Every structure is written in C-alpha cells, then in structure tokens.
Amino acid sequence: MSQTSALRLHVPEPKARPGEATDFSGLVIPAAGVLKRPPIDEPDHSMRDYAFGMIRVLDEAGAAVGEWDPKLTPEMLKAGLRYMLTTRTYDERMMRVQRQGKTSFYMKCTGEEAVAVAQAMALDRGDMLFPSYRQQGLLIAREHSLVDMMCQVYNNTKDRLKGRQLPVMYSSKDSGFFSISGNLGTQFPQAVGWAMASAIKGDTRIAASWVGDGTTAEADFHYALTFATVYQAPVVLNVVNNQWAISTFQGFAGGEQTTFAARAIGYGLPGLRVDGNDFLAVYAATKWAADRARNNLGPTLIELYTYRAAPHSTSDDPSAYRPDDEFKRWPLGDPIERLKQHMERIGIWSEAEHTALLAQVDDDVRAAQKEAEGYGTLGVKPASAASMFEDVYKDVPQHLIRQRQELGV
Amino acid sequence: MSQTSALRLHVPEPKARPGEATDFSGLVIPAAGVLKRPPIDEPDHSMRDYAFGMIRVLDEAGAAVGEWDPKLTPEMLKAGLRYMLTTRTYDERMMRVQRQGKTSFYMKCTGEEAVAVAQAMALDRGDMLFPSYRQQGLLIAREHSLVDMMCQVYNNTKDRLKGRQLPVMYSSKDSGFFSISGNLGTQFPQAVGWAMASAIKGDTRIAASWVGDGTTAEADFHYALTFATVYQAPVVLNVVNNQWAISTFQGFAGGEQTTFAARAIGYGLPGLRVDGNDFLAVYAATKWAADRARNNLGPTLIELYTYRAAPHSTSDDPSAYRPDDEFKRWPLGDPIERLKQHMERIGIWSEAEHTALLAQVDDDVRAAQKEAEGYGTLGVKPASAASMFEDVYKDVPQHLIRQRQELGV
C-alpha cells in the first residue's frame, strides 16, 4: 500500500468547548456489578480486561451489586460520608478565605472526594501516602487536625511548614502523609522507593501514591511503573483521571486512544479502572491492591475515573475552556450524593440525619477556622525571618549564617 | 486477606550466570506463520495479541510461511544478505583495529544484523532514521560509504565530525541518519518531533527510531510514546531487545513481567513483537508499520527480539556476567544463517555463491580500510585544534574567539 495523501498532524479536541453542550453519549460506562473480583494472586496477564472495563459497585438506584461490593459496616459508610462532606465543606471555606485575601492560593477537589477518602480508609494507618495536591481527603480521613491544615493554608504562626510552602502543599509525618511537591509527579517513583525500602527491611507497611491524568505524561510516571514492576514493590499507584489538567483535557495525556489503567499492561502489572465517584468501588479496588501488595504479590495501577468539578485552582477560570455545566452533566454523578443514596436505600441513613451531619460538619469547619485564624492569616508570619535559613541543610552552614546576618535577623 | 509474612524485595535474576548453562526451555517461541497480517488500518485495540505473540516468517527449515511473508524479490534478498554480511565483516574489522590501538573504542552489532538492515530496506530512502549506536546496518543498507564510516571511527583527517565524537557515533544528513548521541534514548522523542514536523508541513516522509531494551526505562521512551500517540505522529518506534544492557539482562527494564511490545498497549498503539533474527519478519513488520504511518494511521511500536552476541563494547567483557556460549544456544539462531538457509531453500543461493560473496565483502571492507587508514588513524587529527571552537554556535562568539587565542591556535 502506498502513500495516498499528505500527512497531517492530529491535535486532540475535547468533546465540547464553552457554549457547547458536551455529548457524553459516546462515553461507555459499563454497568455496575458485572466484573468479577479475582483473587489477589491472580496473574496480571489474566486481568487485562480490568484496564478497559470499569469496576463499579453502586448501580443507578444506589444498590451495591456484584462481587466487588466491599460490604462495609454502617459505621464505615457513615465515616466515609462524613469525611467526604468535611472535605467538601473545608474546600468551600478555604476557597472563600482565599477570595477574602486571607491567603494567596487554594485548590479544591470537589467532585473527587471519594477518591482520597475511600482510599485512605482502605489502606492501613501505617501505610505511607505520597499524594498530589488534590488529595486533602486523605488527611481528613486520617482525622488529621483541620486546624493544622488551615494553619498551613494561612501560613500563620502555627504553620508547621514555617511559611515556606504554597497553601495546600501539606506535609505530615504523623499522618503518614508525604510532603507535597509543587513539581508534578515527582512523588510517584519516590513512593516506589519507599515501598522498596519497606521490602528491603522486611517490614509490612506499603506505600500509595497519586498523580493526575495530565501528570502521567511526566517521566516520573514511567520511572514509578518501571521500578515498581522490576522490583515488585509493595505499592498502590493511582491515576486520578478527573478529565482535565488545567485547560487541557485528558486526550493530551494519551486518553483519547486508550485508558490510563491500560498503561499497567505494558509493565506487566494489573491495571484496574474504577468508577472514581463510587465510594464502594474505590474502597474495594484499593483494598484489593493493598492486600496484593502486602502479600508480596506486587504493585497495582488504579485509574480512578472522575471529574474535576472545581476550577484547577483559585488562579483558574474554567469557563474559558470548557462548558460551565459539564460537571452537572457528568454521567458518573456526585460521589457524596451516590453514597448518601446508597445509605438511604439500605436503611442506615435519612435526610434528617444528613441535614444534621451537614450542620455538624459545618460547625466543625467553622470552629477550626476560628481557631486557625486566631493564629493569624497570610502576612502574620509563622516564625522569624531567621527561620528562612534553617532546614536548607540539617545544620546551618557558615555561608547561610553570614547571609542571615546580612539580612539582619 | 491479611498480611501473611514480611515483605521482601524482588531482584530479577537472569536464567544463567557464567559457568552455568542457560535453560531456554521456558522461552516461548511461537511457530512461524501463525499470526495473521491485519490491514494497516486495523484499530490498535484489536491488535493486542501481537504484543505477546511473535511475528515470524522463516520456519526452522528455512521456508517462508504465513501471511507476513513480504515476498521479496531475489534481488532484495541478495542485497539484504550482502548488507548483513558487510555489517558483520565491518564490525569484525573495526573491532580488530581498536585492539590494534588504531582507535579508542568500538561497538559491534553481531547477531542483530537483520534488525537494521531489513528495517532500512523496508523504509523509504527519504525517511529519517534516529538510531542508537547499534544500528550501523542502517548506514550500510543505505549504501553509505564504508570509508566515510571508518574515517569517523578513526577520527582521521576525513572525519566529517571533525574528531569530536567517540567512534561509532555516526551522523549523516545525506543518508538521513541522525547524529547518534552518547546519551541513551534521547533520539526516540526527537524522532517523534521530526515526524510531527513532517505532518505539520503536510509532507510524506516518516521517521523511525531505535532504542535498546535497557533504554526503555529512560524518560525519553515514555515521552516518545506519549507524544506519538497524542499527535498520532507518523513514526516507527523500535525496541531492539537483545536481552542485555551491558551486564544487566532485560529483566531490569521490566522484561521479566511482560514484553516490550506490550508497552504499546498502554498508549493505545499497535505493538508488534517480531523475531528479530528473521530477516523476512523484520522487513514485513516494518513495512506494515511504515505504511500505516505514511497513511496517517499513526505510530507503531515494534519489539525486535534478538540477542547481543557481541560484548557491549570494546570496554566490556561479558564472560564476567553471562555464559560464554549463550549466543550459540540462542533459540532464534543467527540472522545471516537463517536468511542464507531460506535463499538456498528457494533455490536462489548456493554455498559457492555465498563463499564468493563473503570474499567480495571482505575485499570491499579491506579496500575501504586501506583507503580510510590513508587518511590517518586516531591521533592523526581531522582538523586543526581551532576547529574545536567551531559549531558550538552557528557563529563563533567573542568569548570563544578569545579562548581559541588563549590556546594559541
């Protein structure tokens, strides 16, 4: 066969741009409950279909169906709902304080709350988390102090990061939450290294890490999968496919041609594609992968299929590049609403309880805010400027002492 | 399921170490001719099996079987054989001159000749090649002057690269052969960019690039596949899996868990795994991928399954890390012997002709060597030292003029 026409560059295009109505009819959403749950020692090569299907537990009516139903206790479901609501409320409040000028920057995870919350709950407390900037739900589900989180956002006198980091770049050793980097993706292979260390030491703790769909294009994604497969590291690697990377849709990371879970196949790992707005599915898939890792059966890649309902950050205006109502029309719905519907359906939750919980969460967040603001907002410095010269090295070297003196602090 | 035992690090181990006999019985070598040849517009998702099978045309008896038989003319088969023999002879001679101290370094491609030679022949003369250091066969199949190649190896007065590059780091714009980098893998995404440019311009030329199995772990491999799939670039991306990367076997690049062709699946590309010692299979697979690219149907990843019979380079001693006779026991044999067997079988070649060809090739290489050495060997400088300051920039800037003056040249 010979050349028929001139070559042309293909440039991906999302389904809709501002002013248009997104047509989701081409989006294949498999029914809940259809996929089997394989044993955790299933070889990766017999699991390739999981990268192209979608693990879903909650059906349209809110029933939990199929083998992947993790059969959580009512207490766990209630806790999950509470963490998700807290995350959303926290986000809204912090967004507002940024608008009020009390801090410089904020990033919400609205619409994606099930990802971090269910995953934190499916992992052990000793497991180490290497998140991106959009998994604040991990901290909340680990019951990390909201006040402490806010103090970082405000860069105030109680900011444990000493005012050094942009808001939302949390870090907490106590909560097993690794310092967030501004540089996309760098944490992914670091998590693999941490997991390798745990294996080298003959320990039992595993690692988990998160990147966005856009970030999969970075080198670190490839390093992570390569080292994970070579050394069969005990790690759960997650791609949060929320469809957008600032203004570019996931097609610019390769999502037009196949799924992100499919990347796993190329490295000989199981790749699970999961309904990221289905709390039960996210929990179940994560637990499966964690058990697999913990039993020396190697790493798993999970794609969490969701939607970034929020702007990228407070610096972003999505109405410039996507239809405003796209989230509302997102076929996989809202993770909070879906879990609520399920709990109501199985009779452990009511509208009244929900209203009460909302009020309580709101109070909690308000109280935390009040306390945090008592320690100051951006501009009320967390430490003396002398602290600027600390922690560059373990001990402050002579040249930094001289520079500190030059600054006169 | 809970934790049953302590974690442990998996560290890959090749089948055999020095003194042991490699057991190849676990290696699945599919029979020749069993895979169908899909049309070039076959969607990638219906081609996943090609990443795990193996395209093979020549059977054990030397017959060309199955749909992938490219049905080459006797002239092409003879040319292929001649190029492969020339490549092998050239390699042996250059290795020897390095041992004689006439140059500092050399790298052979023994056992892998079919890869570069068949691929060069399957591509168009205008297509641009972005090779690694082990595809000297591309130049030879494009009938690039052996003398010119040798002058580079000798860094002599006729070295067009002005003595700047390590031997074997050829570059030839005329032959559409991109400058070889010492840094592994960097050319892979550059080839994609070149192909994108051809598409942007509405041209008809495509690009091809090569990396080794070990090099697939580098970031550039991932960049290449990502950009290739996103923009559907007209490029043929090749992984030469010769089982070794200096002293580490392909398991350290992920080859223990799956094939390298499988990487393609994760990016939504067709991935073809090919018997790299089967001249006809290599030609056919490359032609298929090139036709696909040329018809705006996008990129293809090809894994060429072969064996590095040679030491990594003249600086390497493989007997320190692998059984000495592994190549002789390699199940896919010798590409030259296999093509010769086929040609004899179909009656277009004889032992006598072969002997004559060998003698002729030997004469050619000797004559080229004689001429090249007439222009000097390492130490006989290709230019004045002043040339050292040229080509850093298009025009020599003031500070380099001053430095040249300081050197006094």
Next chain:
Amino acid sequence: MATMNMIQAINSAMDVMLERDRGTVVFGEDVGYFGGVFRCTAGLQKKYGKERVFDAPIAEGGILATAIGMGVYGLRPVVEIQFADYIYPAFDQLVSEAARLRYRSGGEFWAPITVRSPCGGGIFGGQTHSQSPEAVFTHVCGLKTVIPSNPVDAKGLLIAAIEDDDPVVFFEPKRIYNGPFEGYHDRPLVPWSKHPLGEVPDGYYRIELGKAAIVREGAAVTVLAYGTMVHVAQAGAAEAGVDAEIIDLRTLVPLDIDCIVASVKKTGRCVIVHEATKTSGFGAELMAQVQELCFAHLEAPIVRVTGWDTPYPHAFEWEYFPGPDRVKRALLKVMEG
C-alpha cells in the same frame, strides 16, 4: 506603535513570526486553546490553526525533545515551559542534545528552538513558582540565555531568539509582565502603559542578542542587572543618591562584556544584582570577568546583591526578594570602599 505590557509584547513577537515564517510553531502546556496560564499565546491558535499552535502533554522533557526533532526537520519551534521551576525535567534534552547537536554532528544538524519560560518571584508563588535558574544554562556551552526587562526589548529579543539558529532559553520575569516593578511591594503597580518602554512597534523588528543596554548613564559606579532587577537597581540607586551607571544585560550568553568593561573602567566600582540564589549564580561569572578585565581599575570590591541560598519561602517572599534597600546598601558600601 502600540501600548503593550510584556505579555502582549511577547504575544506580538510570536504573532509576527508565525505570520512571517511558516516554519514557526508554538506549543506547550495550556498554550493552545487557552492561550497559556499567563496568556502569552492568547489568540494565536485561533489565528494560525491548531497545527501550528497547540497544547502539549505535561512532559517538559518531551516538549523539548519533540521541539528538537522539529528543529532538525527545519521548523522553528517556540515552546513554553509553564514556570522556570519546571524546566528541570527538560534539562537533559537541553544540555545533552539541543546544546550539542550542531557540534557533535560536525555542523550538519542543529535545533533552532526557543524555550520561553516565566521566571522569578514576587508573585507569592512559593518555592516552586519563583525560581531564577538562568545561571545553570549559562554554564552550558551551545545555549544562549536571554532575559528581557521591558516590553520593547521582550518583543525585539524574542523575535531575534526565534530567528536565531542556535537554541535560546528565554526567561520572562513574571513579576514585570504587567508593569515595571521596582521592588516596593506595598505600593501600587504602575502599568507598562504609563512607561515609555511600553510603547512597542506593531510589526517586525529585532534586538540583537548579545547586546546590553545602558539604562542609566552614570559616573560613580556600574550596576549590572537583568530582568526585574533592572528596575530594582534603578530604585536602589535613586534611594542611595548615587550616580550609578545601570546596565541591563538583556543577554547573559553571549555576554556584552565590552559594554561592561567600558563602564567599569570608567566608574571603577561595580555592583551586581540578581534574584537567583547567590552561590554559583550568574553574578559570580560577572564578578569573575570584571575582575579579570578591570582589575587595575577597581577602587572597591565588587558587591553582589542576590537571593539567599535558600528556596524562595512563600511567607517570607519580601525578606527573600533582593529589594531596593539592599541595592542601596550595596551601593553605599561600594562607594565607601
């Protein structure tokens, strides 16, 4: 002639080159449909089509690598790295490939690429949106490094960079995108529309790479600066009340050493100002060259005013930023010495 801020001037440079030369292509993260997070490429995709102005995967190394391939093909790629802090994943392709290609191929292949990237602090960007990594590029032979300080220069230099047949790293101090910033973060920003250098010719013009500009003539001391610091230096000199000769380097490599030497020989004193961290910053090279070439003329030690050797801390941005007060003190010290 139009009034432009630096964003518009940079946009205009690309617009002009996309118009003049079919080989010019522009790509990077968010630069296509959206027009870039700082809007530097706004409107260009619409005007020139998405085959010539397009979004890229989030892979700075891949962006550089494909740009090199396109350059080898014969195009003139202009790529954006969203923040200079994120240029490091592309470092290998820049240093090992773009910078060496012409040399190692004996002059047969080259990559005429331009790498645009916003640099510098002062916008509450924290440690990963404030860096000034220019020094490391100046150490890499084969690269040219440019940092404009105003709209007129930005456009003329960017056009020259795009037309240049060598790879050029073009840093844009984001703090001065909208107006000249003298370092007084508590005063309102004067927009470029109120500044003479905000008057920018509409069409094609170039400012040669490798030529510095004397932004203020003076006899007492030479101040070497670039980017945002050109404005801070002016403020600092005014505060000090010193008759400083202020030189805007504009291009770091190749450096306009003749202009520097002539000035220092005249003044006998020198202060160097940059925002980047001190140790092995470009100030060190400047200081080295000045002492090599003007030793006998120096009446006092040269002084560097730079960022501290720490990351750029979010809450202590203004303690970190080398503002006019520090420049003033350096000038007074040099005048004493």
Next chain:
Amino acid sequence: MATMNMIQAINSAMDVMLERDRGTVVFGEDVGYFGGVFRCTAGLQKKYGKERVFDAPIAEGGILATAIGMGVYGLRPVVEIQFADYIYPAFDQLVSEAARLRYRSGGEFWAPITVRSPCGGGIFGGQTHSQSPEAVFTHVCGLKTVIPSNPVDAKGLLIAAIEDDDPVVFFEPKRIYNGPFEGYHDRPLVPWSKHPLGEVPDGYYRIELGKAAIVREGAAVTVLAYGTMVHVAQAGAAEAGVDAEIIDLRTLVPLDIDCIVASVKKTGRCVIVHEATKTSGFGAELMAQVQELCFAHLEAPIVRVTGWDTPYPHAFEWEYFPGPDRVKRALLKVMEG
C-alpha cells in the same frame, strides 16, 4: 593500612558502611552482580546480598527518585550514576526534590542520599564520557558537592557523605582512579601504590565535609583546585618554579572559605584551576568569593585555568584538557601582575 587505588578506596568506604549500618543500600546501573563498569562496587553484592546491593533500570531519574523514597523511609542509599554526563535525567529529582525536601517539609522529611558519579576527561571518552558538571550542583542550595583527589580522601569523604543527613553529590575524577595524573598524557602513569595517599586505613574513618586540605604550603601564590586538577596544579607549579600554596578544596559546598581566605591574604595572588567549562564554572564562584573577601590583599588579578567553553572533543582531548603548561603560564602571569 593497605595500599588502595581510588576504586578500591571507594569500594572500601561502601563496604565499611554496608557492614556498620544495615540501612546502607547500594544500587545503580551495572553495580550489582557485575560490580560497576569501573568496578567500584565489585564484590559487594556477593558480600551483602542482592537486596542491599543491586542493579537498576537505566533510568537515572528513577534511581534518584527511588533513592529519595528509601531515604525518607530511613535507609541510606548510595547510588551510582554511571557517568556524570548522564546525571541530567536525574537533575529534577536532585534539584526539586532531594535538595528541597527538608526545607519544604519544615524539617520532617529528608533524604540522606549519596550520589556517586565518575566525572572528568582524559580517558578518551569523548563529549559524553568526560564532563565535569559540578558547578550546576553548587548552585543548588540544599545539596553538598564533594570531589576527592586521592584514595585516602575518597574513602574518608565518601564515608562522611554516606553518614551525612543531607543529599551529597560525590564526583569521582575517573582519570585518577588508578593513579595521580599530573596531566602528562604521554608519560607512564604512576599507580597509587607508589603514592603516599594510596596508603589507606582498612576500617572506618571519616574526613569531615567542608574542610579543604593544603597539599603544598607556599608563600607566592594560592592555587585553588580539586580532583584531578590538584595533581595538575602541583605539576604546573613545579614547572613554573613558583612557591605556590596549593589547596585541594575537596568539598565545594559547603566551601572551606576560611582556609582559602587565609591563604590568599598571605600570598596576595590566586589561580583557580578546574576541568569544567569556564563560563559560570565553579571557578567563577571561587573568584567572586576571593575578591569579596581578599580584595585589599590582591596584588594581581585572579586567573582561571579551565576547560574551554566547548564540548570535550574526542580527538582533541589534550588540547582541551587544562594541563600543567596552562597552569604554569597562569602562575607566571599572576606572579608578573
């Protein structure tokens, strides 16, 4: 006490640390079963098992990233980058991550990693096996940079680097692996076994990072050098017949500036020698600091002897290499000035 070349000394340092500290792990390309292309890790896998000494995928960035993760876990990874020329793919993880982790986490996380890598030319390695990229690392706050010049130092400094809780980049000048090289490529190499600094204690000892060594006391001029150039400087001084005080910096960051200043104040003259390219090389920073702190004592301009601002060309290796003759000429020039 044993006779060791630098390879053996480096091997011994890792051996000692693998023995003393269960947290020490060693990995990199070809370092496991084979023992490294320069044999620096020979025998270690056999002795400590393949879970602690192992081969790695060819992905320098992945090696650094996983090392950081291991460091965070509490291990002390020692990784090898096969050639310094190939460290750039790991640059982002070093600069953006290893160097900043302690700072950005408020001191809660850090990565006590050691990155070993052979650097420098003189072995006919061509432009991709000869580079000396130390300067760019010295510009990165949070990193320490070490370059030994002999077996005793190599072992003691490497042990100190491994024990250090900050990330350390440890460059090994490959030209002196087997013997001190004075720059006379046409003379036979004297092995370390014939040199007093080839006498290396068997067990544990450390040489503190940040301390220079005066390898030759002198009164006429101070020569600052490191790595291979320490030996070249000695040869150059001998050829010049000048009473040079030769300082082996050993650690570039943190720099032993007190030692340097004391010497230059004594001699009043200074020559700086390195193999790396000139512009923005570490020589610039050294020159800057010397002029900042010793201005009044300087009797002549400081002179740099460095590699040219070009790649390292294979056939012109010895025209590129800054040999004793160039050092001699610099010394004579400084003595005149």
